[in-house]
Amino acid sequence: MKSIKSVMENLEKYYRSGATVPVDFRIKTLRDLYNNIKENQNAIIRALSRDLHKPAFETYATEIGIVLDEIRKTCSHLKKWARPKRVSTPMHQFYASSYIIKEPYGTVLIISPWNYPFQLAISPLIGAIAAGNTVMIKPSEISPNTSKIMASIITKSFDSGHVSVVQGDVKTSTEILKQKFDYIFFTGSTVVGRVVMKAAAENLTPVTLELGGKSPALVHKDANLKLAAKRIVWGKFMNAGQTCVAPDYCFIHSEIKEQFTEELCRVIEEFYGDDPSKSSCYARMINQSHYMRVKSYIAQGKVICGGSSNDKSRYIEPTIIEGASPKSAVMCDEIFGPVLPVMFYDDVSTALEFINARPKPLALYIFSASRDFQKHVLKETRAGGVTINDTVVHLVNPKLPFGGVGHSGMGSYHGKYSFDTFSADKPVMIRSTKIDIPFRYPPYSRLKAALIKMFLH
Ligand code: NAD
Numbered sequence: 001m002k003s004i005k006s007v008m009e010n011l012e013k014y015y016r017s018g019a020t021v022p023v024d025f026r027i028k029t030l031r032d033l034y035n036n037i038k039e040n041q042n043a044i045i046r047a048l049s050r051d052l053h054k055p056a057f058e059t060y061a062t063e064i065g066i067v068l069d070e071i072r073k074t075c076s077h078l079k080k081w082a083r084p085k086r087v088s089t090p091m092h093q094f095y096a097s098s099y100i101i102k103e104p105y106g107t108v109l110i111i112s113p114w115n116y117p118f119q120l121a122i123s124p125l126i127g128a129i130a131a132g133n134t135v136m137i138k139p140s141e142i143s144p145n146t147s148k149i150m151a152s153i154i155t156k157s158f159d160s161g162h163v164s165v166v167q168g169d170v171k172t173s174t175e176i177l178k179q180k181f182d183y184i185f186f187t188g189s190t191v192v193g194r195v196v197m198k199a200a201a202e203n204l205t206p207v208t209l210e211l212g213g214k215s216p217a218l219v220h221k222d223a224n225l226k227l228a229a230k231r232i233v234w235g236k237f238m239n240a241g242q243t244c245v246a247p248d249y250c251f252i253h254s255e256i257k258e259q260f261t262e263e264l265c266r267v268i269e270e271f272y273g274d275d276p277s278k279s280s281c282y283a284r285m286i287n288q289s290h291y292m293r294v295k296s297y298i299a300q301g302k303v304i305c306g307g308s309s310n311d312k313s314r315y316i317e318p319t320i321i322e323g324a325s326p327k328s329a330v331m332c333d334e335i336f337g338p339v340l341p342v343m344f345y346d347d348v349s350t351a352l353e354f355i356n357a358r359p360k361p362l363a364l365y366i367f368s369a370s371r372d373f374q375k376h377v378l379k380e381t382r383a384g385g386v387t388i389n390d391t392v393v394h395l396v397n398p399k400l401p402f403g404g405v406g407h408s409g410m411g412s413y414h415g416k417y418s419f420d421t422f423s424a425d426k427p428v429m430i431r432s433t434k435i436d437i438p439f440r441y442p443p444y445s446r447l448k449a450a451l452i453k454m455f456l457h
Pocket of ligand 1: 113120173196212409
């Protein structure tokens with residue numbers, strides 16, 4: 001295996017060669033990536049089934065299809081995005097023209113997690129390539145089958161100087177972070193996000209941090225309860241709850257307490273049958289330590305439905321609990337598994353107080369028919385992104401930037417936002433040499449001072 005240093009040198013050399021500058025070259029390599037992903041769809045589905053017992057449908061929708069779509073759209077818009085953008089010039093700089101050039105940062109690092117291990121490495125890669133960078137990817141060691149097939153697709157699609165995958169655990173990651181990258185894009189936990197940002201600070205490397213947190217769902221008494229239950233159960237139990245934007249816990253208006261919790265349990269059965277362990281639509285916990293962690297949450301409340309588990313297969317039944325203490329681990333840690341604590345409110349201000357007393361979440365979900373209620377919650381809370389009357393789906397619109405705020409992250413991507421994230425804006429002003437208005441030059445005078453005040457006030 002090549003040393004990290006030599007991989008880095010190779011990426012830097014390739015970048016310096018200028019090979020990634022032509023936009024046509026970027027489009028061509030993205031198309032190669034598209035074709036190789038298409039050709040390897042079944043292998044990707046098999047790898048995710050081995051790593052997460054992920055249903056083929058979910059793998060296509062959330063790992064393969066989503067990145068194919070992103071590549072297609074990026075290729076069709078890239079020439080427009082990459083064009084220098086003309087901007088106006090203030091009168092006091094007469095005569096001049098101004099524009100902004102989008103330039104690649106250089107050699108960038110992408111570190112990805114295990115829960116959507118294909119999509120969360122490839123999606124930022126699309127932006128990084130579109131912007132003309134060379135890229136090192138460090139996928140998660142916890143989803144080794146997916147990391148392996150991804151590495152093979154990357155090797156087929158790109159020169160090793162353009163994109164290289166370096167696999168390994170924390171030790172490898174630590175070694176990688178000692179290199180001087182021009183940009184770091186990290187997706188993972190808040191704890192590791194801090195480590196990455198510290199390492200980046202050593203080299204003054206800019207970062208995007210796509211982190212996690214506890215994303216609440218608020219269900220008001222006037223919501224369409226049947227649809228709300230369906231959409232919460234879908235967003236929560238997809239990938240067995242191991243989704244960064246899954247509703248972490250649910251705040252329900254007291255008047256609909258029984259009706260709504262019963263509906264949640266009914267929908268779980270409708271989706272996964274009376275024994276979800278036999279359902280082909282339900283994933284498993286990624287490994288033993290995450291399994292044990294999430295299993296321990298079940299006992300921290302009273303089980304409304306679900307609650308069973310299987311140590312051998314790392315199965316945890318879709319579970320709803322109530323009465324968990326705000327100080328319990330299930331209400332303090334990001335759950336990242338198929339346990340949904342529910343809480344109740346009479347006055348929405350108590351729910352908002354609870355949410356606002358905690359770090360800003362990655363996502364927030366509001367279920368209500370009232371525009372005033374929706375607006376009130378939007379105004380009174382901060383979150384990386386919001387979906388009203390559904391869960392998760394704000395992230396599939398490439399016209400919306402996806403990212404966190406505060407503890408749930410910084411920066412954003414998807415669609416053009418990915419291209420912008422991986423591009424540095426270079427502002428350029430071209431001055432005419434035909435006219436030179438002299439009022440800025442010393443010696444200063446009262447007239448010059450009056451003129452400057454006329455323009456800049
Ligand atoms: P993690 O932070 O443990 O690991 C992420 C990556 O960092 C992995 O590649 C891992 O090898 C590497 N890593 C781990 N420890 C490291 C260290 N000390 N130094 C350097 N690198 C290190 O996260 P995870 O368990 O893989 O993923 C789950 C977390 O990611 C959850 O918090 C989830 O909310 C978050 N997440 C966020 C998004 C998002 O888009 N915002 C998406 C998916 C997951």
